[in-house]
Amino acid sequence: MTKRRSFLKAAGLAGTVGLSGLSGCIGNFGSQPYGDGTVQFMMSPSEPQDYMMKQYKPYGDYLESEIADASVELQYAADYTAVLQGLGSGTADVAETGPFAAALGVKDDKADIALQRYAYGSWDYTSVIVTRTDSDINTLTDLKGGSIAFADMTSASGSLYPLYMLKKAGLSIGEAPVSDNGADFEATWAGHAEAFSALENGQVDAAGVGQFITQGDDGLKEGFEYVKTYEGIPRAPMVVSPDLSEEEKTTIVNALKNAPDSAYVGADGEDGTDDDLWFSDVRPADLETYQPVIDVANELGLSTDLLNQG
Incomplete structure (x- = not known):
């Protein structure tokens, strides 16, 4: 795939919303605020x-x-x-x-x-690539030729960072997250819950998701293990x-x-x-x-x- 252009440079203060310290029941904008009330x-x-x-x-x-x-x-x-x-x-x-x-x-x-x-x-969180404990996957390179379910293609923890981890491990990500053309693995994109459910049901070898979807009352749900994690993503x-x-x-x-x-x-x-x-x-x-x-x-x-x- 032709490498896409770099889409954001120095952030500066673009995209911010100013705060004026107002409080209480505020914002009377006439009979039709917010366009339609x-x-x-x-x-x-x-x-x-x-x-x-x-x-x-x-x-x-x-x-x-x-x-x-x-x-x-x-x-x-x-x-x-x-x-x-x-x-x-x-x-x-x-x-x-x-x-x-x-x-x-x-x-x-x-x-x-x-x-x-x-x-x-914390103000930050973690992306994970997770598999089942009964799999033969111990490192990311073991996923070459395998199948991975991701969250939405524009999810940071459920697509962007898992792909980054796979690329850093030496796997080709091809055209991902648009498609798995040219990738060293088969891929699907849905939501966090759907991706982890696909792993639970044995439909894929691993899932790239936000850590939050993998957690039970006592940490990582039983029967699963992390292949790789990436910490410090701003929430x-x-x-x-x-x-x-x-x-x-x-x-x-x-x-x-x-x-x-x-x-x-x-x-x-x-x-x-x-x-x-x-x-x-x-x-x-x-x-x-x-x-x-x-x-x-x-x-x-x-x-x-x-x-x-x-």
């Missing part, structure tokens, strides 16, 4: 739809309570590209998405990075539509920045249960926060062309 909150498909709807319900309810004259509607996107298309077209106003997808969105004028999320005691951002006014952006960002603990507990309203949100805090962020992800994408020769694939 509804703030569309879009979720990336990192886990099954029903589960994510339960996770994000209190978050959406809280956001609605902080915005005057507007309701909040949760949407579940088919993939990361659909998130960016929604933000860029004005059919979505705010979204949770992955680091690489957000960087692509900024480059393509489809998103502004606003916040970074915090979880499990996923919250992004807003560039079509929003600065006042509308500030209203959303400040509301989410000041969200109480009760917004993170899921639909059952109880802390420590299965439908809790995976993150517990946010802080202001910009494109520079995700420069490490951009650097890896540049090394792989990836660009905003990915937004037009699928």
Whole structure:
């Protein structure tokens, strides 16, 4: 495949959202704020739809309570590209998405990075290539000629970093993540849950996913082992539509920045249960926060062309 152009250089302050320190029930923009009186909150498909709807319900309810004259509607996107298309077209106003997808969105004028999320005691997280303990795979080179399931093609932990690890191990990744043409392995791309499920069901030899999808109550789920891990990826951002006014952006960002603990507990309203949100805090962020992800994408020769694939 012809090497794609390097898609992002020095980040600077591009793609940031200014914060004015406003609080309380704010953002009265007339009879039709946010275009139609509804703030569309879009979720990336990192886990099954029903589960994510339960996770994000209190978050959406809280956001609605902080915005005057507007309701909040949760949407579940088919993939990361659909998130960016929604933000860029004005059919979505705010979204949770992955680091690489957000960087692509900024480059393509489809998103502004606003916040970074915090979880499990850290502002960063881990990508893994995982296999079953009963396999003969001990190193990444053992995957030559094998099959690997990845998350969405624009997922940082579920596509970008696994491909980077495979390339560094000496395997050809060919045209990945657009296709597995020219790669030393067979590949499929779906979501984190679907990729790990394919491994669980014996349909593939390994999965390249975010570590979070492989975890049970006591760490890595029984019957699986990591072939390779990559730590230190900046945790996923919250992004807003560039079509929003600065006042509308500030209203959303400040509301989410000041969200109480009760917004993170899921639909059952109880802390420590299965439908809790995976993150517990946010802080202001910009494109520079995700420069490490951009650097890896540049090394792989990836660009905003990915937004037009699928």
